[in-house]
Amino acid sequence: MNDTLPSWHNTSTKQAILDFVAAVTDEASPQYVPPAGRIAVFDNDGTLWCEKPMVIQMDFILRQMVARAASEPELRTQQPWQAAWERDFAWFGEAMTQHYLGDDSAMRVVLSGILALSDGQAVEEVEAGARAFVDNERHPTLGLAYRDCVYQPMLELLRYLDDHGFSNTIVSGGGRDFMRGFAQDVYGVPRERVIGSTVAYRYVEDEHGGAIVQRADLDVINDGPDKAVQIWSVLGRRPILAAGNSNGDLAMLAFAGGPSLPALRLLVVHDDGEREFEYSSGAEKALGMTLSQGWTAVSMQRDWRQIFPG
Amino acid sequence: MNDTLPSWHNTSTKQAILDFVAAVTDEASPQYVPPAGRIAVFDNDGTLWCEKPMVIQMDFILRQMVARAASEPELRTQQPWQAAWERDFAWFGEAMTQHYLGDDSAMRVVLSGILALSDGQAVEEVEAGARAFVDNERHPTLGLAYRDCVYQPMLELLRYLDDHGFSNTIVSGGGRDFMRGFAQDVYGVPRERVIGSTVAYRYVEDEHGGAIVQRADLDVINDGPDKAVQIWSVLGRRPILAAGNSNGDLAMLAFAGGPSLPALRLLVVHDDGEREFEYSSGAEKALGMTLSQGWTAVSMQRDWRQIFPG
Numbered sequence: 030m031n032d033t034l035p036s037w038h039n040t041s042t043k044q045a046i047l048d049f050v051a052a053v054t055d056e057a058s059p060q061y062v063p064p065a066g067r068i069a070v071f072d073n074d075g076t077l078w079c080e081k082p083m084v085i086q087m088d089f090i091l092r093q094m095v096a097r098a099a100s101e102p103e104l105r106t107q108q109p110w111q112a113a114w115e116r117d118f119a120w121f122g123e124a125m126t127q128h129y130l131g132d133d134s135a136m137r138v139v140l141s142g143i144l145a146l147s148d149g150q151a152v153e154e155v156e157a158g159a160r161a162f163v164d165n166e167r168h169p170t171l172g173l174a175y176r177d178c179v180y181q182p183m184l185e186l187l188r189y190l191d192d193h194g195f196s197n198t199i200v201s202g203g204g205r206d207f208m209r210g211f212a213q214d215v216y217g218v219p220r221e222r223v224i225g226s227t228v229a230y231r232y233v234e235d236e237h238g239g240a241i242v243q244r245a246d247l248d249v250i251n252d253g254p255d256k257a258v259q260i261w262s263v264l265g266r267r268p269i270l271a272a273g274n275s276n277g278d279l280a281m282l283a284f285a286g287g288p289s290l291p292a293l294r295l296l297v298v299h300d301d302g303e304r305e306f307e308y309s310s311g312a313e314k315a316l317g318m319t320l321s322q323g324w325t326a327v328s329m330q331r332d333w334r335q336i337f338p339g
Numbered sequence: 340m341n342d343t344l345p346s347w348h349n350t351s352t353k354q355a356i357l358d359f360v361a362a363v364t365d366e367a368s369p370q371y372v373p374p375a376g377r378i379a380v381f382d383n384d385g386t387l388w389c390e391k392p393m394v395i396q397m398d399f400i401l402r403q404m405v406a407r408a409a410s411e412p413e414l415r416t417q418q419p420w421q422a423a424w425e426r427d428f429a430w431f432g433e434a435m436t437q438h439y440l441g442d443d444s445a446m447r448v449v450l451s452g453i454l455a456l457s458d459g460q461a462v463e464e465v466e467a468g469a470r471a472f473v474d475n476e477r478h479p480t481l482g483l484a485y486r487d488c489v490y491q492p493m494l495e496l497l498r499y500l501d502d503h504g505f506s507n508t509i510v511s512g513g514g515r516d517f518m519r520g521f522a523q524d525v526y527g528v529p530r531e532r533v534i535g536s537t538v539a540y541r542y543v544e545d546e547h548g549g550a551i552v553q554r555a556d557l558d559v560i561n562d563g564p565d566k567a568v569q570i571w572s573v574l575g576r577r578p579i580l581a582a583g584n585s586n587g588d589l590a591m592l593a594f595a596g597g598p599s600l601p602a603l604r605l606l607v608v609h610d611d612g613e614r615e616f617e618y619s620s621g622a623e624k625a626l627g628m629t630l631s632q633g634w635t636a637v638s639m640q641r642d643w644r645q646i647f648p649g
Binding site: 221238261262267286287 | 375462519529530540547551565571572573574575577590594595597598
């Protein structure tokens with residue numbers, strides 16, 4: 030047991046994972062699932078990597094907004110560019126707070142800026158930017174490069190599932206094209222198995238077979254019930270393992286298994302303020318469901334020997 | 340050469356396929372492409388199976404419309420239900436003709452009927468219906484079950500590519516959920532590699548983890564430039580082999596290869612009125628591009644020893 034998932038303590042959580050994988054891969058077991066059906070889905074922010082003090086992609090977006098305001102000074106008196114330019118992160122935090130309270134007016138302003146950044150960007154540029162960002166930029170408080178803000182126990186879980194014939198898919202509220210820039214490198218998850226929020230595309234003819242370019246129109250916000258919808262759209266299969274950490278993952282967690290398949294549902298609980306961040310805001314309902322439905326809570330404090338790689 | 344692709348005559352077309360596959364799978368070749376990049380995309384109607392006298396899915400839809408009109412008599416005086424109920428296929432043909440002439444008013448009526456059929460259907464029901472339809476119903480003139488209206492040479496090509504590390508993906512204007520009902524059985528293409536036109540979904544909570552149900556809203560019409568867009572959305576990769584048969588496949592064919600990858604572009608030409616159907620309507624521009632760009636025309640008459648299985 031110590032050689033498998035070495036960054037996991039030998040707790041009931043680790044045992045639940047080992048038991049589940051043993052059952053679904055044993056042809057003699059009533060829970061056996063053939064490899065094609067071994068679909069595992071993972072939220073990204075707060076599940077595979079750190080999401081505090083803000084979602085990592087938000088730092089990527091803010092840097093782009095600053096760069097845009099640097100080259101277009103007239104933007105510096107308009108939101109959201111002004112807040113980015115002045116590093117007024119409280120303004121963005123307040124937009125998020127208002128969103129949770131039911132007022133989306135400021136979030137719409139933030140979104141309009143994000144869409145303006147997307148407009149006309151070739152998908153390859155977005156990916157190259159994302160890759161350079163996670164490789165070169167650093168987390169503001171952890172003292173780690175962003176690419177090292179991933180949870181080592183989850184990396185081990187991804188590998189362990191790979192080794193047992195599972196197909197791992199990322200199902201995140203974050204941007205699909207952003208994540209495709211590093212999903213293979215950082216997580217070993219191939220680009221066709223990255224599901225996320227998307228802007229619309231346009232096909233632009235050119236002499237080299239045409240290019241795929243982002244438009245300034247929202248396509249999918251991959252959160253809540255839309256996570257289940259997108260999983261079916263892209264994969265056409267119901268997962269048997271789902272891992273998340275917030276209320277936005279509830280439908281995805283519930284969707285795993287369904288009427289006839291076995292399922293393991295993991296909820297990562299951020300209860301380790303010393304080694305990571307301690308918070309439950311936005312996860313209250315998911316924590317309640319985990320308790321009431323017998324899902325598997327993953328306590329960062331109790332279950333993880335080590336949090337970050339290295 | 341005779342053992343490989345046995346239903347193909349030993350023509351320059353077959354040689355072009357063999358040469359391309361040899362080049363992209365030979366590590367010593369400058370055209371070498373690692374397996375993860377060996378993406379092959381195939382249109383369905385008229386490329387993998389017969390599309391005359393009407394697209395096969397249209398028969399599926401018409402039968403559903405008849406069944407609906409049988410149980411709801413008031414529909415029998417409203418289009419498109421009336422035309423379906425009275426087997427007035429000319430009315431549907433006229434809607435298509437008007438569509439090609441730039442007047443979509445009748446096509447919108449057809450579409451409203453299709454969306455009404457979709458509304459509230461669980462995806463599993465759609466797939467089971469499609470499977471039963473292609474297994475049990477027969478082509479009106481060829482004397483074949485629909486599942487045998489597939490082109491044997493293309494089945495052999497799919498297998499040959501599979502055997503050489505390619506990932507085959509269907510990219511069709513037809514309905515994705517319809518095709519997912521039989522793509523694995525009939526083509527050996529797994530459900531996550533079926534890209535098609537889609538209606539929107541809704542996630543319906545239930546005590547078994549929720550269900551994915553079709554809504555009466557169009558999502559994607561997977562034709563023309565949107566084929567390139569959907570290929571990137573779902574796969575995040577540019578194909579190196581593309582096969583189509585009509586103007587709706589032009590962008591997909593052009594998209595293959597792109598600025599840096601090798602590419603083989605196949606256009607199936609329906610020039611065999613004796614064994615299949617002879618027509619070029621809707622493919623004029625694609626035929627012109629195939630000639631002018633040096634793409635590879637696949638003549639059903641010259642290149643195929645046998646058209647249907649068995």
